[in-house]
Amino acid sequence: MAKKTKRPAKTRIEDVANAAGVSLATVSRVTTGSDRVSSELRARVLKAASELNFELNGKGKAKIVAFILANRDVFNPFHAAVLVGAEAYCASRDCGLLFLSMHYGNNVPWQNLHLPAILERSGPIGAAILAGKNSQNLLDLLTHKGISFVVLGNNVVGDWRQSEYSALNFDDIEGAYDVTRYLQSLGHRYIWYVGNCQMPWFERRYEGYCRAMREAGLPPLLHDFESEGEDLGYLATKSILKSGASVTAICAGDDMAARGVYKAIHEAGLNIPRNISVVGFNDTEAALLNPPLTSVRVFTEQIGRGMAALAFE
Structure with a gap:
């Protein structure tokens, strides 16, 4: 036998x-x-x-970079602007940019995640840009697949091994601190922060807001609402106004939330900024609101260019 x-x-x-x-x-x-x-x-x-007789199938410089928008709306204005910057850089280097949308849970083991089919095939894609909301499990999967990537560090949820990866970050904390100090310089004392602090970017901005409030001898006022986008700002502001709490200004965690804040204030028959001042973060929708929103500018196209440059190296 x-x-x-x-x-x-x-x-x-x-x-x-x-x-x-x-x-x-x-x-x-x-x-x-x-x-x-x-x-x-x-x-x-x-x-x-x-x-080990292991063949390293080097692809050399990327001919196509994949832009992966994870767990976010395709029409998200922040990431759309990042995409524009990345595309401009790739075009300047005679490199294509392929947009891919992907949804996955941050608690799913990396072995059970599935990449878009084109990334599973050997071909011209040499690197990936990770935008949207990501977590350690996708970083593990890409690493085990041997796919080079750069991630927007501000939008990684949960614990992650940042020192091991190419990542680009901007300073949420200082931006929120500066815009809160701006409101204080206008004489505001009852300044509320509206955000979903389960998301790391909202939590960091709340940290900057709190530092500015404490330095001014003022108590932080938080409405932490488990939602995102316009609904977050709208429902949180409705709740603040209904409670009868003192409020002269609202610091929205991002511009999409600020749009909801505007809606709730207008529905209450109040005037911006005469009754309540509003500030936002990201400067993606400031000029679209009436009156124009004061917002922390994030140079999103430069972020896209920077991420593409890191992916191309």
Whole structure:
């Protein structure tokens, strides 16, 4: 009777990383020909791959960059502006940009996530830009697949190993601090913050708001509402007004929430800014509101360009 011979386990990218003593992200960068790896680390990875008979299918510089918008509305104005910046940079480098939408849960094990089919195939896509709302499980999946990526760090929910990845961030905390100080300079003392602090960007902006309030000797006033977009601002403001609490200004966590704040104030027969002043964050809809909204400007197109530049390296 013939004996069954157990096949040797297939060498994986994790084995190369362990043998070289580097992270999976480093092996991924070597695979895609990134310039962001030192010659010493590159040599270690190549040596480990050779010893393990593992072929690093390097794609060289990206010919197409995937822009993955995760867990957000396709028409989200903030991410649309980031996309415009990324597309402009890619065009300047004779590189295509492919838009992909993806929805996944942040508690799903990475092994159970499914990427868009085009990313599962070998081809011209050399890197990915992660916009929208992301979490560690997708970062793990892309790393294990050997796909180089850059992520918008402000919008990663939950704990994540930021030092291991290419990420671009902007300062939510200081922006919220500055706009709250601006309201205080106008004489406002009853300033409410409206946001959903389960989301990290709202939570950081609340942190900046709180610092400004405490420095001014004022108590922070929070309406933390588990929603997003216009509904968040509208329902939170309706609740504040109904409670009879003192309010002379509202700091909305983003411009979409500010749109809802405007709606609730107008429905109550109140005037902006005579009765209540409103400020927002992101400067995506400021000019569309009446009166125009004062908002913290985030240079979204520059963020898109910066992320594309990191993805292209």
